[in-house]
Amino acid sequence: METQPITMPRIGDIAPDFEAMTTTGKIKFSDYIKGKWTILFSHPADFTPVCTTEMSGFALDQKFFDKHDTKLIGLSIDSIHAHIAWVNNVKKNTGILFEFPIIADIDMKVSKLYGMLQPGESETAAVRAVFFIDPNGKIRLIMYYPLNVGRNMEEIKRVLIALQTADxxxxxxxxNWTPGDKAIVPPPKTVEEMIEREASDYEMVDFYLAKKELPLN
Structure with missing residues (x-):
């Protein structure tokens, strides 16, 4: 049986817009993300163990994302009633509250729009996708994980800081860059720039590979 090709946004694309009901009310995505860094992430289903650990991880790091001016928004192919029940269940059992909105994508519209529904993995559950979107609404980095492997929260935080730092x-x-490490200066485009670089205080591996210290925030 032939499978339909999966359409998904690519790095550099403007994040596709949509309207949806979430645990914090109805949103228009382009309005929600306007002027902010945003992380859109999907999980396969409510009331499942790996997803509970992941969503709890995002919730526990809410202050980190607030500090870095970044909004969070989750998604799964579940109803708003299932979402609310799950949020309540996790809060009762662990004391962790998912304050960020979770999209109720029961009709799979957003999952299909973002290539989160991949039939080779599952036809009814979204894979663990993570989209990093900049304040201009552009997709800057995409991660995909299968249903049975949880994400790495430290890597999610590292690449967010990396994207913001590079910009x-x-x-x-x-x-393996982490905050405090040296950054790579773009290669020279003229002979004059090359000569200036050789006289600089950069760490020179070669004329095309030079590193410099960045201010510590």
């Missing part, structure tokens, strides 16, 4: 200082960031 702020107009630099690139090397393998």
């Amino acid at each position: 702020k200082y107009k630099v690139a960031l090397p393998l």
Whole structure:
């Protein structure tokens, strides 16, 4: 049996817009994300163990995302009633409250729009997708995980800071970069820039690979 090709946004695309009901009320996505960094993430289903650990992880790090001016919004192919019941259940059992909105995507509209529904994995549950969207509404980074492997919250936080840092200082960031590490300066585009670079205080590996310290925030 032939499977339909999956359409999904790509890095550099403007995040597709939609309207949906969430645990904090009805939203228009373009209004919700306007002028803010946003992380949109999907989970396969409410009342499931791995998803509970992941959503709890986002909730426990809410202050981190607030500090970095980033909104959170979750999604699964469940009804708003199931979402509310799950939020209540987790709060009662663990004391953790999911304050960020969770999209009720019972008709799978948003899941299909964002390529979260992948038939080779499941035809009725969204994979664990993570979309990083910048204040201009552009998708900057995408992660996909299968149903049976939870995400790494430290990596999600690391790449958010990396994206914001790269934008702020107009630099690139090397393998395993974390805050406090040196950043890569873009390669010279002229001979004059090359000569200026050689006279700079950059860490010079070669003329095309130079690193510099960044201010500590």
